[in-house]
Amino acid sequence: MEEQLASGKLILDSPAEAVVRIRISNPERRNALDHEILDTLAETLPRLDRGIETRCVMITGAPPAFSAGYDLAAIPRETFERDAEALVAHPFHDAMEALASHPWPTVAAINGHCLGGGLELAMTCDLRICAAGAKLGMPPAKLGLVYGHTGLRKFLDTLGPARTKELFLTGRNYSAERGERLGLVHEVVEDELFEPAAIALAEGVAANAPLSMRGNKRAIEVLNANPVLSEQQEGGLIALREACFASEDLREGVEAFTEKRRPRWKGQ
Numbered sequence: 001m002e003e004q005l006a007s008g009k010l011i012l013d014s015p016a017e018a019v020v021r022i023r024i025s026n027p028e029r030r031n032a033l034d035h036e037i038l039d040t041l042a043e044t045l046p047r048l049d050r051g052i053e054t055r056c057v058m059i060t061g062a063p064p065a066f067s068a069g070y071d072l073a074a075i076p077r078e079t080f081e082r083d084a085e086a087l088v089a090h091p092f093h094d095a096m097e098a099l100a101s102h103p104w105p106t107v108a109a110i111n112g113h114c115l116g117g118g119l120e121l122a123m124t125c126d127l128r129i130c131a132a133g134a135k136l137g138m139p140p141a142k143l144g145l146v147y148g149h150t151g152l153r154k155f156l157d158t159l160g161p162a163r164t165k166e167l168f169l170t171g172r173n174y175s176a177e178r179g180e181r182l183g184l185v186h187e188v189v190e191d192e193l194f195e196p197a198a199i200a201l202a203e204g205v206a207a208n209a210p211l212s213m214r215g216n217k218r219a220i221e222v223l224n225a226n227p228v229l230s231e232q233q234e235g236g237l238i239a240l241r242e243a244c245f246a247s248e249d250l251r252e253g254v255e256a257f258t259e260k261r262r263p264r265w266k267g268q
Helices: 035-047 077-100 117-124 149-159 161-170 176-182 191-206 210-225 231-245 248-259
Strands: 003-005 010-016 019-024 056-061 065-067 106-110 113-115 127-131 135-137 173-175 187-189
Touching (some): 010 035, 010 191, 019 035, 019 191, 035 077, 056 191, 065 106, 117 149, 127 191, 135 176, 173 176, 176 187, 187 191, 210 231, 210 248
Parallel strands (some): 065 113, 106 127, 113 135, 127 187
Antiparallel strands (some): 003 010
């Protein structure tokens, strides 16, 4: 069932079993991210953690764009300095934190142009599938903007310093194919096949073992953020792994594999 949020600028539906799709629908602004959209994303993502009912969240845009990023152009000139900083510092940061901390896998379905803060939104997702006709870019150098350090860190972690400098210092827009080579996206699909391919990706992810997905995502994030683990962190990861051996789902997964059937996951 479709649900409209943020005055209709966010649309939630379920295109496949255990998948929730969040569609940014702000076409007059090329799906730019305003206060209302960002606040609603920050509020909505935590409530999508509801047991195994939702095991994958997909974020996409209403055609023809994914998102043009921060909606800076809509801010009045007389309050620009105050309101532009407030947009980046508060609602955008909160929305990205809610997305980054979501315990289930997240997929960015980049259906069209994906620029600035829209690209950071996509980069915050675990997986990124991209339509062949989409353009990807970071325009701060064209706008006179120094990008936030938390956002820059995501690009450094994914692309490395050389490619991050290329992206931010040239201000170029890249084709989807070039974006895949750089590591901005994982997969590129022809435009006419894109929507079913994106849904199939999310559906395939959601069909995997729930405890395994949450546990592996958590372990990857801890390891990436902490090159040297504390004793407590290492103990937590060991406990996470050991817990899976006592789970019903592991026994079900092994039996289903042996019997060549689809597993019936319980998240237990």
